[in-house]
Amino acid sequence: MSSTSQSASVTRLDLSKWSNLPVILMVIGVVGAGAGFALGGVKQFAFSWLLAFMFSLSLCLGGWFLVMVHHLFDASWSVATRRLCEHIACLLAPTMLILFLPIAFTAKEIYHWMKESPPDHSVLSKYPWFTVPGFYVTMAALFVIWWFYSNRLRYWSLRQDETGSAECTGKMRVYAASGIVLFAITLTLAAMLLMKGLMTEWYSTMYGVTYFASSVWVTLPTVYVITLILQRTTALRDVVKENTYYMIGSLFFAFTVFWAYVNFSQYFIIWNANMPEETFWYKLREVGSWKYVGQIVIIFGHFFIPFLMLLRIDWKLKLIPMVPLLAWAWLMHFVDLEFQIMPALHPKSIFSDGGWLVDLACVLFFVGVLMKVLIASIMRYPVYPQKDPRMSEMLGVYMPPTAGISSLPPAVAGSISPKGAK
Numbered sequence: 056m057s058s059t060s061q062s063a064s065v066t067r068l069d070l071s072k073w074s075n076l077p078v079i080l081m082v083i084g085v086v087g088a089g090a091g092f093a094l095g096g097v098k099q100f101a102f103s104w105l106l107a108f109m110f111s112l113s114l115c116l117g118g119w120f121l122v123m124v125h126h127l128f129d130a131s132w133s134v135a136t137r138r139l140c141e142h143i144a145c146l147l148a149p150t151m152l153i154l155f156l157p158i159a160f161t162a163k164e165i166y167h168w169m170k171e172s173p174p175d176h177s178v179l180s181k182y183p184w185f186t187v188p189g190f191y192v193t194m195a196a197l198f199v200i201w202w203f204y205s206n207r208l209r210y211w212s213l214r215q216d217e218t219g220s221a222e223c224t225g226k227m228r229v230y231a232a233s234g235i236v237l238f239a240i241t242l243t244l245a246a247m248l249l250m251k252g253l254m255t256e257w258y259s260t261m262y263g264v265t266y267f268a269s270s271v272w273v274t275l276p277t278v279y280v281i282t283l284i285l286q287r288t289t290a291l292r293d294v295v296k297e298n299t300y301y302m303i304g305s306l307f308f309a310f311t312v313f314w315a316y317v318n319f320s321q322y323f324i325i326w327n328a329n330m331p332e333e334t335f336w337y338k339l340r341e342v343g344s345w346k347y348v349g350q351i352v353i354i355f356g357h358f359f360i361p362f363l364m365l366l367r368i369d370w371k372l373k374l375i376p377m378v379p380l381l382a383w384a385w386l387m388h389f390v391d392l393e394f395q396i397m398p399a400l401h402p403k404s405i406f407s408d409g410g411w412l413v414d415l416a417c418v419l420f421f422v423g424v425l426m427k428v429l430i431a432s433i434m435r436y437p438v439y440p441q442k443d444p445r446m447s448e449m450l451g452v453y454m455p456p457t458a459g460i461s462s463l464p465p466a467v468a469g470s471i472s473p474k475g476a477k
Contacts, residue, residue: 070288070430077430080423087416099410101161102400106392107417108151108158109250111425113266113388115151116242117274118143119201120267122208123238126231131445132302135294136282138439141209142432143274148202150428154421155194158249162190168255177256177332185255190248197241204234212440219442242267253399257336261321268314273388275307276381283374290438294450297372304371311365315358340394343403348394357387389418 092100121140125133133140163169168178169187183189207230215223243263251262279300285291325333340349361380370376393405393414401407440446 070434073284073426073430077423077427080419080426082423084416084418084420084423087413088420091410091413091416095408095410095413097161098164098400099408099413101158101164102396103410103413103417104157104161105165105249106396106414107421108154109266109392109396110389110418111146111154111421112151112245113270114274114277114425115143115147115201116238116245116267117270117272118278119147119205119208119234120238120271121274121278122205123231123235126208126228127235129228129445131448132296132298134443134445134449135291135296135299135439136278136303137443138212138437139278139281139285139433141205141212142429142436143278144205145209145432146425146428147205148198150424152198152202154424155198159191159194162187166190166252168252175255181255184244184248185252190252193244193248197245200237200241204230204237208234213436215443216437216441221444224444239263239267242270250395253396254336256332258333259321259325259336261317261324264317265314265321268310268317269388269391272307272310272314273384275303275310276377276384279303279307280378280381283378285433285438294439294446296449296451300377301368301371304365304377308362308365308371311358311361315362339398339402344405345394345398345403348390348405352390353387353394356383357391361387389415 088100088103091103118140121133122137122144124130125137125140158165168174168185169190171178174185178185184193208227211223211226211230214220215227243266246263246266250266251257251259282291282295282299282303286295322337325337340346361384364370364376364380393411397405397410397414401410405411443449
């Protein structure tokens with residue numbers, strides 16, 4: 056590529072206006088988390104850090120899921136957003152692994168079963184997962200799996216940019232086919248150990264599915280807005296089409312319904328069975344302000360508002376409703392995780408001792424760290440797959456079977472990141 060084209064691509068991928076935001080978020084997070092540690096002690100800090108970790112983990116796992124779904128369904132509309140989802144998935148390791156270390160060091164402050172001797176029957180029945188060695192070995196294994204699959208999927212994607220070989224496409228499909236199974240297993244184990252493990256007496260086979268639904272639900276609007284930002288910088292101007300936003304919005308709508316379905320199913324099955332070892336989890340969340348969080352804020356905020364807004368086809372393509380909906384989705388996901396985690400620490404109220412402010416500060420710190428790493432990845436690699444076999448289909452451009460996949464329109468071929476230019 057000529058020096059003129061390279062200069063143009065540098066101009067196209069200008070994210071300088073976003074470079075200070077991660078630092079600001081991290082500073083606010085450090086100050087808030089530090090104040091929470093000083094005033095609320097190690098236990099409040101540990102629970103707040105756990106909530107922020109699960110919030111961020113849901114985004115990373117959601118990105119990994121979207122990458123695998125793209126390959127499994129051989130989709131064309133998601134080609135433009137595939138590289139972004141690969142970068143989000145690669146945040147699983149080492150970034151999320153490093154952020155997990157405070158949980159590893161303060162686990163005994165979070166999980167009561169780690170200090171019980173002898174262990175309760177509810178803990179013994181979950182052997183070997185709910186043992187101290189089992190906890191750390193399992194989490195180490197999860198991070199290894201997450202790192203391997205996210206890394207391999209992006210590696211072969213970048214290799215495809217260079218060679219355009221069908222081997223790269225085949226490799227990614229193989230990793231997606233095996234990875235989707237391990238995705239279900241590892242996500243469920245993470246949700247069980249880190250969140251459900253707060254109350255080992257409780258039993259639910261739907262818990263992993265509810266966390267999966269929440270993860271993809273909050274990732275989709277995130278991808279929507281980041282794609283919009285990249286398009287506005289003109290980095291994705293020539294490859295992102297109206298259909299891209301419509302399909303993301305449609306999936307967002309689908310997972311809004313799916314989230315409501317699995318959460319209602321879990322509640323209905325437990326209510327219908329009426330077994331004390333299951334119902335106590337919900338009874339605890341019907342005390343104090345938690346009652347209003349569960350029965351009003353989450354039901355109407357997490358389901359009805361997004362559901363009614365996304366019913367309209369044209370609203371999926373309009374910025375005025377969709378951009379605020381991202382902020383609303385993040386807020387509702389935060390409240391949902393508060394409802395899942397914090398009654399174990401503050402059984403009477405979500406506002407007890409101002410703990411929610413520490414929770415929010417930790418989430419802001421995590422978001423700042425993830426944004427910093429994500430921006431660096433976006434700047435380092437081509438913004439979208441350069442030689443994806445579905446590129447011409449996505450663009451609506453006819454290419455004869457004998458033509459090389461690199462024979463893209465000049466406007467498209469030039470819109471790559473600086474280090475991706477050749």
